[in-house]
Each structure stands twice: as structure tokens, then as C-alpha cells.
Amino acid sequence: xxxxxxxxxxxxxxxxxxxxxxxxxxxxxxxxxxxxxxxxxxxxxxxxxxxxxxxxxxxxxxxxxxxxxxxxxxxxxxxxxxxxxxxxxxxxxxxxxxxxxxxxxxxxxxxxxxxxxxxxxxxxxxxxxxxxxxxxxxxxxxxxxxxxxxxxxxxxxxxxxxxxxxxxxxxxxxxxxxxxxxxxxxxxxxxxxxxxxxxxxxxxxxxxxxxxxxxxxxxxxxxxxxxxxxxxxxxxxxxxxxxxxxxxxxxxxxxxxxxxxxxxxxxxxxxxxxxxxxxxxxxxxxxxxxxxxxxxxxxxxxxxxxxxxxxxxxxxxxxxxxxxxxxxxxxxxxxxxxxxxxxxxxxxxxxxxxxxxxxxxxxxxxxxxxxxxxxxxxxxxxxxxxxxxxxxxxxxxxxxxxxxxxxxxxxxxxxxxxxxxxxxxxxxxxxxxxxxxxxxxxxxxxxxxxxxxxxxxxxxxxxxxxxxxxxxxxxxxxxxxxxxxxxxxxxxxxxxxxxxxxxxxxxxxxxxxxxxxxxxxxxxxxxxxxxxxxxxxxxxxxxxxxxxxxxxxxxxxxxxxxxxxxxxxxxxxxxxxxxxxxxxxxxxxxxxxxxxxxxxxxxxxxxxxxxxxxxxxxxxxxxxxxxxxxxxxxxxxxxxxxxxxxxxxxxxxxxxxxxxxxxxxxxxxxxxxxxxxxxxxxxxxxxxxxxxxxxxxxxxxxxxxxxxxxxxxxxxxxxxxxxxxxxxxxxxxxxxxxxxxxxxxxxxxxxxxxxxxxxxxxxxxxxxxxxxxxxxxxxxxxx
Numbered sequence: 001x002x003x004x005x006x007x008x009x010x011x012x013x014x015x016x017x018x019x020x021x022x023x024x025x026x027x028x029x030x031x032x033x034x035x036x037x038x039x040x041x042x043x044x045x046x047x048x049x050x051x052x053x054x055x056x057x058x059x060x061x062x063x064x065x066x067x068x069x070x071x072x073x074x075x076x077x078x079x080x081x082x083x084x085x086x087x088x089x090x091x092x093x094x095x096x097x098x099x100x101x102x103x104x105x106x107x108x109x110x111x112x113x114x115x116x117x118x119x120x121x122x123x124x125x126x127x128x129x130x131x132x133x134x135x136x137x138x139x140x141x142x143x144x145x146x147x148x149x150x151x152x153x154x155x156x157x158x159x160x161x162x163x164x165x166x167x168x169x170x171x172x173x174x175x176x177x178x179x180x181x182x183x184x185x186x187x188x189x190x191x192x193x194x195x196x197x198x199x200x201x202x203x204x205x206x207x208x209x210x211x212x213x214x215x216x217x218x219x220x221x222x223x224x225x226x227x228x229x230x231x232x233x234x235x236x237x238x239x240x241x242x243x244x245x246x247x248x249x250x251x252x253x254x255x256x257x258x259x260x261x262x263x264x265x266x267x268x269x270x271x272x273x274x275x276x277x278x279x280x281x282x283x284x285x286x287x288x289x290x291x292x293x294x295x296x297x298x299x300x301x302x303x304x305x306x307x308x309x310x311x312x313x314x315x316x317x318x319x320x321x322x323x324x325x326x327x328x329x330x331x332x333x334x335x336x337x338x339x340x341x342x343x344x345x346x347x348x349x350x351x352x353x354x355x356x357x358x359x360x361x362x363x364x365x366x367x368x369x370x371x372x373x374x375x376x377x378x379x380x381x382x383x384x385x386x387x388x389x390x391x392x393x394x395x396x397x398x399x400x401x402x403x404x405x406x407x408x409x410x411x412x413x414x415x416x417x418x419x420x421x422x423x424x425x426x427x428x429x430x431x432x433x434x435x436x437x438x439x440x441x442x443x444x445x446x447x448x449x450x451x452x453x454x455x456x457x458x459x460x461x462x463x464x465x466x467x468x469x470x471x472x473x474x475x476x477x478x479x480x481x482x483x484x485x486x487x488x489x490x491x492x493x494x495x496x497x498x499x500x501x502x503x504x505x506x507x508x509x510x511x512x513x514x515x516x517x518x519x520x521x522x523x524x525x526x527x528x529x530x531x532x533x534x535x536x537x538x539x540x541x542x543x544x545x546x547x548x549x550x551x552x553x554x555x556x557x558x559x560x561x562x563x564x565x566x567x568x569x570x571x572x573x574x575x576x577x578x579x580x581x582x583x584x585x586x587x588x589x590x591x592x593x594x595x596x597x598x599x600x601x602x603x604x605x606x607x608x609x610x611x612x613x614x615x616x617x618x619x620x621x622x623x624x625x626x627x628x629x630x631x632x633x634x635x636x637x638x639x640x641x642x643x644x645x646x647x648x649x650x651x652x653x654x655x656x657x658x659x660x661x662x663x664x665x666x667x668x669x670x671x672x673x674x675x676x677x678x679x680x681x682x683x684x685x686x687x688x689x690x691x692x693x694x695x696x697x698x699x700x701x702x703x704x705x706x707x708x709x710x711x712x713x714x715x716x717x718x719x720x721x722x723x724x725x726x727x728x729x730x731x732x733x734x735x736x737x738x739x740x741x742x743x744x745x746x747x748x749x750x751x752x753x754x755x756x757x758x759x760x761x762x763x764x765x766x767x768x769x770x771x772x773x774x775x776x777x778x779x780x781x782x783x
Contacts, residue, residue, distance in 0.1 A: 041644060044637040051630040058626055062619040069612040076609045079602040086591070086598035093591035096584050104577040107570070114570035118563040125556040132549035139542045142535050149532045156523025163518050170518070174511040181504045188501055191494040198487040205483045209476035216469035219462065231295050232302035233403070236260055243307045243416060250409050261403045266396060281366070281389040281426050281433040282327055288391055292424050293320070294456045296398050296437065300415055303406065313422035313439065318350075318450035322357070323423035323438055325349055330427040338429065339436065356444035360414060361436035362401040364393065368431050384431055394426055397435040405437075421451070693763045694718055695772040696742075701757060701780045707747040708780045710757060714742050715772075718761040722771075725757045729777065734758075754781050 236256035241247035276288055284292065293315050300313055329349075330342035339359055347354040367387030374381050405411045421440040426433060445451070457465075694715040701710050710723060723744050726734035737746055749755065758774040 041637065041640045044633065044640050048630070048633040048637050051626065051633045055623065055626045055630050058619060058623045062616065062623055065612060065615045065619060069609070069616055072605065072609040072612050076602070076605040079598070079605040083595075083598040083602045086595040090588070090591040090595040093584075093588040097581070097588050100577065100581040100584050104574070104581040107574040107577040111567075111570040111574040114563070114567040118560070118567045121556065121560040121563040125553070125560045128549065128552040128556045132546065132553050135542065135546040135549045139539070139546055142539055142542060146532060146535050146539075149528055149535065152523070153525055153528040153532070156525050156528060160522050160525070163522055167515050167518050170511050170515050174508055174515070177504055177508045177511070181501065181508065184497060184501045184504065188494070188497045191490070191497050195487070195490040195494045198483070198490040202480070202483040202487045205476065205480045209473065209480050212469065212473040212476040216466070216473045219466040219469045231299040231399075233264065233299055234260065235303065235306045239406075240307055243412065254407055254409075257403070257407055261407075264399070266392065266399065276391040277388045278391070279386070279388055280428065281394055282331055282428045284394075284426055289320070289323070289424075290315075290454065291391075292394065292398060292426070293323075293422075293454075295395055296402065296424050297422065299399065299402055303402075303415060307416055309416050311417050311419045313418060313420060315423060315454045316421050316450060317452045317454060318445070319421040319423035319438070319440060320454065321450065322346055322350055322352070322421075322440065323425040326359075326425045326436070326438060327427055330425075338427075339434075342427075343438075351446045351448065352440065353444045356441040358414070358418075358439045358441075359436050360401065360405060360411075361434045362397055362404060363432045363434050364397040364400075366428065366431050366433055371431075382430060386431075389433060394433070394435060397433070398424060398437075401435050401437055421445070691763065691765055691770045693761050693770050693772040695761055695775070696721065696759060697775055698757075698759055698778055701778050703780045703782045704745075705783045706749050706751050707745060708749070708755065708757070708782060709743070709745045710759070710780075711743045712759055715761045717763065718772075719764045719769075720762055722760050722762060723757065724774070725755050727753060727755060729756050731756060731758065731777065749782050751782055754779055 236253070236259070238247065238249065238256045239253040242250055242253035247253065276285070278284065297313060297315055303309075304311065325346035326342050329345040330338050333341050333345075335341040339361060343357050343359055344354045346352075347357055366384075366389060368384055369387050370385040372383045374383065402415060405415050418439055420442050423438050425436045425438055427436065428434070442451075694717060696712045696715040696718075698710055698712050702708065708725075712721070715721075720738060720740040721742070721744075722736055722738050723746070724731065724734045724736040725746060726732060727750075728734075737744060756777040756779055758777050760774045761772040763770045
């Protein structure tokens with residue numbers, strides 16, 4: 001069997017019978033011919049003619065290219081000879097450069113040495129000239145210095161005489177001023193003692209006046225606050241009836257009491273001059289502490305009198321001391337139940353039975369300006385910054401405490417029927433201040449407990465105290481005026497003496513400074529005389545040094561002239577050797593350029609020869625292929641001609657056998673056999689044709705927002721491309737997109753997801769689609 005085409009159609013070698021080919025109906029070529037009924041003998045003849053023409057054209061081109069190759073081979077050989085000659089010439093020219101180059105290097109070295117020697121000699125000469133000039137200047141300067149010093153000595157002696165006379169005059173004046181200063185300083189000492197005594201008297205008077213003023217203010221405050229502590233609360237009749245047992249209607253009594261409380265007017269008013277302001281409510285002054293106690297006692301006494309109670313609460317020095325102790329212990333306590341702990345501690349300190357003391361308190365808000373929270377060892381701590389609290393706010397809290405007890409059906413007896421010693425304490429905790437009503441059972445107090453009753457002074461007593469304090473204050477102010485007058489006179493006299501002493505001291509100081517300045521202006525004549533002698537003694541040595549320097553100038557100048565002569569000769573020799581070197585280098589450069597030209601010509605000839613050799617090989621291969629095509633076309637033509645003759649023969653045979661039934665059956669069987677044979681042949685031909693689809697591969701695969709874009713190379717003879725993608729490497733549940741371009745964007749994907757992507761080509765032929773294999777999966781990640 002012989003392979004004759006790309007489509008794998010096989011043709012058997014056949015023998016000749018007369019002028020026609022012997023061909024069987026089952027031959028693949030025959031089957032292929034039957035499959036294309038439009039093929040004609042004329043077409044096959046045209047193909048044979050076209051194939052023959054291609055062979056002839058290729059043969060003609062091959063002959064022409066072979067002739068060109070022979071010419072190129074000859075040209076290459078000639079260029080190779082020219083290149084060898086150019087190399088030889090260049091090597092000879094380069095060899096001639098060495099000797100002149102060496103001679104030039106030696107001449108240049110000699111020139112450098114001569115130049116160095118000349119530079120050294122010139123430097124020596126310049127240094128000698130400079131040294132001579134410097135020594136001449138030094139000698140002249142010394143001679144001028146002697147003249148100037150002698151003049152300064154004459155002027156200095158005259159100046160010194162004038163300065164000594166002026167110094168004597170100033171020293172005499174300074175002595176007179178110092179005597180006067182001594183007398184003034186004695187007077188100043190006496191004035192200082194007098195001023196100190198007057199200042200002491202004035203300070204004492206001011207202290208007395210301050211004490212008198214404070215006493216007056218305290219008396220006025222006590223008189224003014226006497227009214228505010230006379231607090232009373234008018235109880236409603238319904239409440240009095242309930243407490244005295246005349247009624248059992250607590251709800252009405254409580255409601256009426258609340259109405260009275262809501263409409264109550266406080267004696268402590270905001271803005272009152274006696275309304276003291278405290279940064280810490282627990283730090284009440286002693287007078288305000290008593291004022292608060294009297295206020296609460298007056299309020300409770302008014303309640304007791306209205307309900308006919310005979311019990312009595314008494315303020316004593318001991319109860320006031322207990323309130324003070326209670327406040328201290330409360331503020332220093334860290335216990336949760338501070339009130340009870342403070343009562344216990346204060347009772348222990350004062351020797352009281354803790355169960356003899358009863359305390360009722362109420363909380364009120366402080367003004368908080370800032371708050372911070374910190375956590376230490378797992379515990380939360382609050383820190384506060386507070387504003388001020390007024391005395392009226394504390395009194396209001398005390399009033400609320402009493403009315404709170406009265407409004408409680410089980411606690412109002414704590415106010416109405418309580419007997420004992422009584423006091424009020426004020427404490428603080430976090431953002432609250434507390435007013436506590438403390439009562440002490442008199443039956444359980446020790447003998448050392450101070451039971452002296454503290455009684456509020458009367459209005460007349462307080463008014464008399466104000467008048468006396470006012471008189472004392474007025475007398476103290478008069479005493480201050482007298483002491484101030486005495487102090488002012490002593491101070492004026494003292495200041496006058498001080499100014500006179502200061503002025504005189506300044507005159508003495510200025511005189512002494514002037515004397516010091518004049519003494520500094522004295523000319524040091526001894527120093528001038530020493531400098532004159534020293535300068536004159538140096539003149540002979542400097543004259544000798546100048547002579548030696550002048551001699552050295554002459555010597556170095558002679559040596560410099562000799563070096564310049566030698567340098568000129570070396571420069572001439574170097575110029576000659578450089579000229580000779582430049583000439584041989586020019587010859588070598590010319591030979592090198594010719595070598596480069598020859599090399600370039602050789603390379604071009606070599607390239608042309610290789611190109612023609614490749615063309616000959618290509619055309620030879622092409623000619624072989626076209627000859628095979630020609631042989632195939634001739635075989636197809638012979639087959640077509642044979643089929644045409646066979647068809648005519650069968651047609652004649654069919655017409656002669658129509659008469660008989662037997663012949664008809666045979667014909668029918670023969671036609672059926674022929675049809676089956678054609679199907680088998682077509683099937684074999686179909687199997688023999690294998691369509692190969694060119695594949696491609698990705699050149700770019702980039703992810704974008706919920707999408708990716710793929711690009712690939714264009715494949716030959718394909719109809720389009722398919723891209724499939726999946727989130728699984730096994731391509732399970734993959735989706736496929738088709739396109740006819742070499743670029744595809746797939747959108748609608750998941751964000752920031754990794755996808756596996758494959759590519760394949762497809763080709764549509766005779767109504768069917770053929771595919772290439774899928775490429776290896778590539779990965780891409782969306783944004």
C-alpha cells in the first residue's frame with residue numbers, strides 16, 4: 001500500500017489490461033469517488049495539468065537558485081581570501097607600533113622629569129625671593145618700630161605727669177565726701193531705730209483693729225442669724241388630732257402635713273449674707289454648727305408644743321462634742337455601714353454606751369463638677385470633683401429630715417416623744433452629704449460627760465455685744481490713724497537720709513572709678529624703654545639674614561635657568577617621537593578599517609550563501625512533494641476514466657436481460673449486493689478520515705471584580721473556542737462559554753473566589769462539530 005494524501009486515502013497498485021486500470025468496487029478510492037458524484041474526468045484532467053505546471057515551475061526555480069548558489073560559493077571563497085590578506089596586513093601594521101610607542105613613552109618620561117626639575121627649581125627660586133622680601137620687610141618694620149617707640153616714650157612721660165596731678169585732686173575730694181558720709185550714716189542708724197519702732201506700733205494697732213473687726217462681724221452675724229434659727233412649723237389640725245389620739249385618719253393627716261411642708265418658707269434664703277458657702281459640708285465652722293443645732297431644736301420644740309408633748313431635747317457641750325467625734329469617725333471610715341460604725345467609734349472614745357445613742361439621717365446631693373472611674377486590682381473606684389455647698393442647703397436637708405420622720409406613722413414619736421441630749425452632724429460620702437440627728441439617752445451617760453446646756457443668747461444680749469464691738473472697732477481705727485501718721489513721718493525722714501547717703505556713696509564711687517580709670521591711662525615708660533632696647537639689639541641679626549637671603553635668590557635663579565634649557569630639549573624630543581608614533585598608529589588604524597570592511601563583506605557573502613543553501617533544500621523538498629501530488633492526480637484520473645467505461649458496459653448488459661424473471665431476480669440481488677458494498681466502502685472511507693482540530697492555550701488570565709478575563713493565541717482553521725470554569729479542581733459542575741474571538745470576559749461570579757479554567761477549540765465540518773482536547777486547568781481569583 002502507498003500513502004498518497006493527507007486525508008489518508010489509500011490506493012492499491014493495479015495492473016494494466018489494454019489501456020485501462022483494473023479497479024474493484026470495494027477499493028477506497030472507488031468509494032471516495034462515489035461519495036462525490038460531482039467530480040468529473042474533466043476536473044481530474046485539470047488537476048493533473050495544474051500539478052504538472054507546479055512541478056515545472058518549482059524545477060525552474062530550483063535550477064535558478066542552484067546557479068545562484070554556485071556563484072555565491074565562488075564569491076564567498078574570494079571574500080575569505082581577501083579577509084585573510086586584510087588580517088595579515090593589520091597584524092603587520094600593529095607590530096610596527098610597538099617600537100615608536102616605546103620611544104615616545106621614554107621621551108614623555110624624560111619630559112616629565114625635566115618638567116618636575118624645572119618646577120622644583122622655580123619653587124625654590126620663588127621661595128628665596130619671598131624670603132628675601134619678608135626679611136627686608138622685617139628689617140624695615142623693626143627700624144620704624146624703634147622710631148615710634150621713642151616718640152611714645154616722650155609723649156608718655158608728659159601724659160603721666162598730668163594724670164598724677166588729677167589723681168591727687170580727686171583723692172582729696174573723695175576723702176571729704178567719706179567724712180560727710182560717716183555723719184549721715186550715724187543719723188540713718190538713729191532714723192532706722194525710730195522707723196522700726198513706729199512700724200511695730202502700727203502693726204500692733206492693725207492687729208487690734210482686725211480682731212475688733214472680726215469680733216464685730218461675728219456679733220452682727222450672731223444677731224442676724226438669731227431670727228433664722230427661730231424656726232417653727234405650724235402643724236395641720238388633722239395631724240395634731242391623729243398624734244393626740246383624737247383621730248385615726250392617718251391618710252388625711254399625712255396629706256395635710258405634706259401640704260404644709262410644701263408651702264413652708266425657710267428662714268435660710270439663697271443669697272443671704274449669712275448663707276455661708278462650704279467646699280466640704282462636713283467642715284462646718286463652730287458658729288454654723290451651733291446655728292444648725294439651734295435651728296433644728298427650735299423646729300422640733302415648735303412641733304412638741306403643738307401636740308402637747310412634755311419631752312425635751314437639750315443641746316449640751318457633751319452632745320456637741322459627740323457630733324464632732326461622730327463626723328470625724330464617719331469621714332475616716334471605709335465600712336459599708338458607716339453611720340453605725342461612726343456611732344460605735346465615737347461612743348467608745350467618749351465612754352458612752354453605743355446603744356444609748358440613736359441616729360436618724362437623710363442624704364442630699366452635692367454639686368459634682370467632674371467624675372472619673374478607675375479599676376485597681378479588679379475593684380471599681382469613683383473619683384469626684386465637687387462644687388460648693390451652701391448653709392441654706394444643709395438647713396433644708398435638716399428640715400427634710402424632721403418632716404420625713406413626722407410623715408412616717410412608726411417614726412414620728414422619734415421627734416415628738418424623744419427625751420435626751422441632742423446634736424446635729426453633717427458628713428459626706430461620694431456625691432452625697434448626710435444630715436444626722438443624734439440623741440443620747442441621759443440615763444446612760446457617764447459622770448465625766450459634759451451636760452452643761454448650750455443656750456441661745458437673747459436678742460438684747462446680742463445687740464449689746466454688737467454695740468460694744470462697734471465701739472472697740474472705732475477706737476482701734478483711730479489708734480491706727482495716729483500710728484500711721486507717726487510711721488509716715490519716720491519713713492519720710494528715713495528715706496530722705498537714705499537718698500542723701502545713696503547720692504554721696506555714688507559720688508565717692510564715681511570718684512574712685514575716675515581715679516582707677518586715670519591710673520589705667522598711665523603710660524608704662526619702663527616697658528617702652530625695654531622694647532626700644534630689645535628692638536635695636538635685633539637689627540644686626542636681621543641685616544645679616546637679609547644678605548644671606550639675597551645670595552640664595554641669585555643661586556636659585558641660576559639653577560632655574562639651567563632647568564629651563566633642559567626642559568626645552570626634552571619637549572622637542574617628545575614632539576618628534578609623538579609625531580612618529582601618530583604616523584604608525586594612523587597606518588595601523590587604516591589597516592584595521594580595511595580588515596573590518598573585509599570581515600563585513602565576508603559575513604554578508606556567508607549569509608547569502610547560507611540563505612541560498614536553505615532555498616535549494618526547501619525547493620528540493622517542495623519539488624518532491626509536488627511530484628507526488630502529480631502522481632496522485634494521474635492515478636485519480638485513470639480511476640475516473642476506468643469507472644466511466646465500466647458504467648457503459650453494465651448499462652448495455654442490463655437492457656438485454658429484461659425479458660426473463662430469472663434474470664430480473666439476479667439483477668435485483670446484484671443491485672442489493674452493490675448497495676451494501678457501497679455502504680461498507682463509505683463507512684471505511686469515513687473511518688479513514690480523521691479530523692484533527694488545532695488547539696490553543698491561554699496567554700493571559702486575570703481576575704477582576706466578580707469576574708475574570710481570558711486571552712489566548714489564534715488557532716489555525718478553527719470555527720471558535722470554548723471556555724469552561726468551576727470552583728472545583730475536578731471541574732465538577734463546570735459551566736461552559738463559547739466565543740469566536742480570542743478573548744472572553746466571564747461575569748456574575750462570586751467575589752474573592754478561586755476558579756479553575758480550561759480552553760479548547762472546535763471546528764464545524766460537513767454539518768458536524770469537532771473539538772480539540774481541553775487544556776490543563778489554570779487558576780484565577782476574582783476580586
